[in-house]
Amino acid sequence: MKVVISQPMFFPWVGMFEQIRLADIYVHYGDVQFSKGSFTNRVQIKTAQGVKWLTVPLQDVSLGQSIDEVKINTKINWRLQHMDLLKQTYTQAPYYKDMLALVDSVYKQQIDSIAMLSRLSMEACCKYFGLDTGRRFIDVRQLEISGSSSQRVLDIVKALKGTRYVTGLGARNYLDHQLFEDTGIRVEYMDYQKSPYPQLHGEFTPYVSILDLIANTGKKGINLILSDTVYWKDYLKNE
Numbered sequence: 001m002k003v004v005i006s007q008p009m010f011f012p013w014v015g016m017f018e019q020i021r022l023a024d025i026y027v028h029y030g031d032v033q034f035s036k037g038s039f040t041n042r043v044q045i046k047t048a049q050g051v052k053w054l055t056v057p058l059q060d061v062s063l064g065q066s067i068d069e070v071k072i073n074t075k076i077n078w079r080l081q082h083m084d085l086l087k088q089t090y091t092q093a094p095y096y097k098d099m100l101a102l103v104d105s106v107y108k109q110q111i112d113s114i115a116m117l118s119r120l121s122m123e124a125c126c127k128y129f130g131l132d133t134g135r136r137f138i139d140v141r142q143l144e145i146s147g148s149s150s151q152r153v154l155d156i157v158k159a160l161k162g163t164r165y166v167t168g169l170g171a172r173n174y175l176d177h178q179l180f181e182d183t184g185i186r187v188e189y190m191d192y193q194k195s196p197y198p199q200l201h202g203e204f205t206p207y208v209s210i211l212d213l214i215a216n217t218g219k220k221g222i223n224l225i226l227s228d229t230v231y232w233k234d235y236l237k238n239e
Contacts, residue, residue: 003162005029005140005153007067008118009039010056011103011125011209015192018227019168020126022190025136025160027143030068030115040067041114043209047089048201054082054209056114068115068141079107086211093200095218099211102128125210129222150176157185164188166229172239177232188229195224 004023008030009016020026034040042055057073072078086103090096106124111117119139126132145155153175157165164186167175172189180187194206197217213221 001162002164002166003157003160004166008115010041010118011043011121011211012039013207014210014213017225020131021225022166023135028119028139031066031141034065034067034070040118046201046208046212070114071112072114090215093215096215098218099215150179154179187232189232189235191228191230193227197224
């Protein structure tokens with residue numbers, strides 16, 4: 001049983017969906033502290049003028065506030081701004097109507113929490129690619145597990161009867177690998193392939209929103225969401 005745990009991200013890059021594809025259970029980790037500059041409320045897109053940010057404005061974020069407590073600033077018409085930029089950027093992309101329809105399906109919902117908006121953006125993309133079948137999506141608050149850092153992550157995996165914890169490369173800097181090893185849970189890191197596909201506006205970059213993949217490849221893009229994992233000891237040994 002493979003478990004992936006991640007903070008909600010706003011229409012994130014393809015690599016996040018590679019983690020989801022490998023998961024039997026995906027946990028939205030939204031009750032942890034919001035970090036300014038994170039990908040919770042913003043993501044890059046590739047335009048004719050270079051990489052730009054799609055950013056959802058936030059309302060009065062206070063220090064220590066959890067992601068699922070952060071509210072969206074409703075005084076700014078960010079939805080219209082985003083749609084205008086996406087239309088200008090992707091009008092020549094073969095599947096841009098698919099992409100715009102998907103974004104519109106998320107934006108037309110009445111949402112005031114950035115955690116919920118980001119979660120819905122991820123789940124809409126999962127549904128588009130068929131990644132919503134064959135796995136469970138849950139909110140961490142459903143589990144009622146307290147604690148922090150590696151111990152809490154481990155407790156979540158154990159509560160879900162997970163045997164493998166799959167995570168991104170950033171976790172190598174803080175995860176207590178031995179804690180998992182001692183309980184018989186295997187930690188695996190993503191081995192991101194960053195598979196190229198036809199993009200507009202110059203040289204390929206893998207780090208933009210999955211909206212770029214949808215606009216340029218349509219549902220065939222599922223064939224590019226294909227990275228595998230590497231056991232943590234092997235990864236660290238070869239890093």
